[in-house]
Amino acid sequence: MSYSYLGPSGTFCEQALLTVDGAADAERVPAVSVDTALAAVRAGEVDAAMVPIENSVEGGVSATLDAVAHGDALQIVAEVLIPVTFQLAVRPGIERLEDIKVISTHGHAWAQCRGWAEKHIPGVRFLPASSTAAGAMGLLEPECPYDAALCSPLVDTQAGLTLLAEGVEDNAGAITRFILVTRPGAIPDATGSDKTTAVVTLTDDHPGGLRELLDQFAMRGVNLTRIESRPTGGGLGQYFFSVDLEGHLSEPRVADALAGAHRMSADVRFLGSYPSATPLVSPVPAHASAQAYAAAGEWIARLRRVGRTEA
Numbered sequence: 001m002s003y004s005y006l007g008p009s010g011t012f013c014e015q016a017l018l019t020v021d022g023a024a025d026a027e028r029v030p031a032v033s034v035d036t037a038l039a040a041v042r043a044g045e046v047d048a049a050m051v052p053i054e055n056s057v058e059g060g061v062s063a064t065l066d067a068v069a070h071g072d073a074l075q076i077v078a079e080v081l082i083p084v085t086f087q088l089a090v091r092p093g094i095e096r097l098e099d100i101k102v103i104s105t106h107g108h109a110w111a112q113c114r115g116w117a118e119k120h121i122p123g124v125r126f127l128p129a130s131s132t133a134a135g136a137m138g139l140l141e142p143e144c145p146y147d148a149a150l151c152s153p154l155v156d157t158q159a160g161l162t163l164l165a166e167g168v169e170d171n172a173g174a175i176t177r178f179i180l181v182t183r184p185g186a187i188p189d190a191t192g193s194d195k196t197t198a199v200v201t202l203t204d205d206h207p208g209g210l211r212e213l214l215d216q217f218a219m220r221g222v223n224l225t226r227i228e229s230r231p232t233g234g235g236l237g238q239y240f241f242s243v244d245l246e247g248h249l250s251e252p253r254v255a256d257a258l259a260g261a262h263r264m265s266a267d268v269r270f271l272g273s274y275p276s277a278t279p280l281v282s283p284v285p286a287h288a289s290a291q292a293y294a295a296a297g298e299w300i301a302r303l304r305r306v307g308r309t310e311a
């Protein structure tokens, strides 16, 4: 196997990738952006990509939500949760917080540390970097246009950077969720604790459209763990919905709910069923169990057989 990930080495993304069996010894190709990492999968240059999808403080990673929703089909085969904590690295010559005028990091990292930075370095300016590790590595460049970078604790051991502070995040205990993405192929077997991701674009804009979509899941006892609206790019008011739900496509209630969504909108993109990284939070109601579906299916089949005999 070969993998792309949001690089360079030292990102949280790489940390997530290294939790995958065999990835430590596999070919790992750092990419400059989520789009580039996924493009390498689409082009067949690597087998899979590890990219961030959601953070417990800052929410969805738009670059990932949009990239998997459009273009050649991709499939999510695994998810990884990584606790995130940040440290402040500085360029040579900077010795005190007061010397810092500009901080660089990934936008999601800045959103998680902005409160600390504004409190301890009043007036500091933010310069976006393509990743936390890219920001940190830039500090070693002779013409670095910023003084400090917020990065993962993985970075210091590799580069010999000077650290001025650790644990600078505003919310202790934050978690980022990453997904392992491949070209479409076999769906991982159901484990009994699985998630499914899909993208739905409602074709017809009318009052209650979103509620009707949600009903498809609610009435089949399917719990949603994330729902986000993202602009389609086609104009104001035009959105698609990206959803994660508890359950596997092989479960009748999940298949039925997705089929219901498809009846409402032909524009449903199935993005995969894969093992959940945490135990599912909501028990399956009795009426939505596989047994209840089987019993109801047999009942309908019986009715149809009787009808045919009598006809």
Ligand SMILES: O=C(O)C(=O)C[C@]1(C(=O)O)C=C[C@@H](O)C=C1
Binding pocket: 006, 010, 011, 012, 013, 014, 052, 055, 061, 084, 106, 108, 109, 130, 131, 132, 133, 152, 176
């Ligand atoms: O820049 C990194 O290190 C990443 O892996 C990206 C990313 C993200 O996109 O959310 C991952 C975890 C942190 O929340 C901050 C940045």
